[in-house]
Amino acid sequence: DAGVIQSPRHEVTEMGQEVTLRCKPISGHDYLFWYRQTMMRGLELLIYFNNNVPIDDSGMPEDRFSAKMPNASFSTLKIQPSEPRDSAVYFCASRWGLNTEAFFGQGTRLTVV
Amino acid sequence: GENVEQHPSTLSVQEGDSAVIKCTYSDSASNYFPWYKQELGKGPQLIIDIRSNVGEKKDQRIAVTLNKTAKHFSLHITETQPEDSAVYFCAASSRDNYGQNFVFGPGTRLSVLP
Numbered sequence: 001d002a003g004v005i006q007s008p009r010h011e012v013t014e015m016g017q018e019v020t021l022r023c024k025p026i027s028g029h030d031y032l033f034w035y036r037q038t039m040m041r042g043l044e045l046l047i048y049f050n051n052n053v054p055i056d057d058s059g060m061p062e063d064r065f066s067a068k069m070p071n072a073s074f075s076t077l078k079i080q081p082s083e084p085r086d087s088a089v090y091f092c093a094s095r096w097g098l099n100t101e102a103f104f105g106q107g108t109r110l111t112v113v
Numbered sequence: 114g115e116n117v118e119q120h121p122s123t124l125s126v127q128e129g130d131s132a133v134i135k136c137t138y139s140d141s142a143s144n145y146f147p148w149y150k151q152e153l154g155k156g157p158q159l160i161i162d163i164r165s166n167v168g169e170k171k172d173q174r175i176a177v178t179l180n181k182t183a184k185h186f187s188l189h190i191t192e193t194q195p196e197d198s199a200v201y202f203c204a205a206s207s208r209d210n211y212g213q214n215f216v217f218g219p220g221t222r223l224s225v226l227p
Contacts, residue, residue: 004156033214043157043202043217055212091156098213099145099164099206104156 004105006092012111018080021108024073025094034067034077035091082112115140115207119218126193127226134221136203137185145206146186148177150199157202193225
């Protein structure tokens, strides 16, 4: 398996535009996580899914953020409209079962100007 | 919910010396504690983990200890090498009725000086 695959690796967009980040988890994993990493706040959990169902989205900053997992092999994180304070590195991670290793993707570096 | 603290935030050691990073957690129900290493421009990668039924685990130069009573766990790196320079994150599992996620500490930037 190629690991967790995220796209794009880098995204630069203007304030107010819609941004969609994509993630392909490792095949067979039943948990998927979206994290945001900034210098100020570290690694923040935004939302996680279990068997494609959103379990906890309390970390989603506001209604501008939404995430979907239409099937076991794909998830999206959407920001609409984007703002400069959304600039960060967004990571997707997947895991199988409980108390096991979470595998992280390479991340998407988002810059909103 | 779970809260994880991590110290120090930065650590510099001479090559060959040992490095110790300490974490505390708040939820006594947490039972899985992974440590991740993040190199520049990459995603975090697991280096070692420990479960609550074990007090210590070792893998070559890396060891982790867990004190469930005090709710703290530590990462020990011996004979440090320049390639150990990275940001290290501890994490604790947080379980609810529907699933389990990880809560990460704020990270420790380790610099190994040649």
